[in-house]
Amino acid sequence: MGNVIAEISMSADGIVAGPDTSDEHRLGKDGDLLHHWMFEGTDADARVGARILEGIGAFVVGRTMFDAGVEPWGDDGTFKKPVFVVTSRPHDPVVKGPTTFTFVTDGPESALRQAKAAAGEADVMLMGGGTTLRQYLHAGLVDELRLHVVPLLFGAGVRLFDGAVGDHVRLERTAVTETPNATHLTFRVLN
Template sequence: MGEVVARLAMSLDGYIAGPESGREHPLGIGGERLHSWVFGLRTFRRMQGMTGGTGGPDDDLLAEWAERPGAVVMGHGMYVTGEIPWGDDPPFHAPVYVVTHHPRESVVKEGGTTYHFVTEGPERALELARKAAGGKDVSLAGGADLVQQFIRAGWLDELLLHVVPVLACGGRRLFDDLGDQHIEWEKTQVLDSPGVTHIRLRKVTASG
């Protein structure tokens, strides 16, 4: 069985989106600064249906992660904010299970992406995504609330943070609302580039 993984860009002060994120500002006001390092990479451009781009260690890391998931889980808020900029050919190219309170028919897009809307909660969405992934990993796309739920429940196996040297000073923080439990991660990789530091973390499983 594959693992549950997440890959998120984050500011130095812990935000993964700027203020007022929504349809008008999908990344929040100023949130594009968290992703500027990725826009010129060859793999990112390929995922967006474009050609060209640069290679190197950042691109190699992104390319590895792009091949891992066989299905995706995301929150309704992320789907709503991303639906317009993703357009008719979203970058997922896999079944996407959207956790929502709003039932609706599945939406089929180009490139192999189909959105399925799950009203029975995140655990059910994860169950369906695991079946659809066919032994590959399940990617947790966000947003922050859903990632927090997965961390609290112990469902997230690996987290790749792209830490960008900016201070967002507002928006959506990744590590809020985790309760008072002790959560421990093992650092397995650090890759430092001029505009971003990639930190790969794995969940520490209690022994005994």
């Protein structure tokens, strides 16, 4: 069985989506700034970006991420692997080319079980949003955390690390790549 990898871009103050998400601002106001490293970065950024999908057999996303991304992902659904959407709102599966989005209403653990079964020996990628990743981290279900920290202070928006006082997730840094556009950190989750 593969690893469970959580991957997300965030500002230096921990924001993973800007404030005021809407149809016009799917990642919140100015939220697209968190992903410029992927599209306008250096060769080192491009190598990190290319690695994101390597060895992945299935994905898990939250409903907010699905709703924000389904249109921009286009006719093939971008992922080209099974995607399990954690949600409280039932929905029939959505098929976009080779990508099938399955809506899971019986909790994050069920979505992860289904994703692992679909992935077989490959890894499962948790892509967000922030609330979804936080649930998996605090439940101790993540093996590896990849953060792409953009040199920007948002001040407001969706924070990845909001949690109750005393909630700790221990990490061991295993890799770092620094570019002018982002610091790419990889951690093994110890909890």
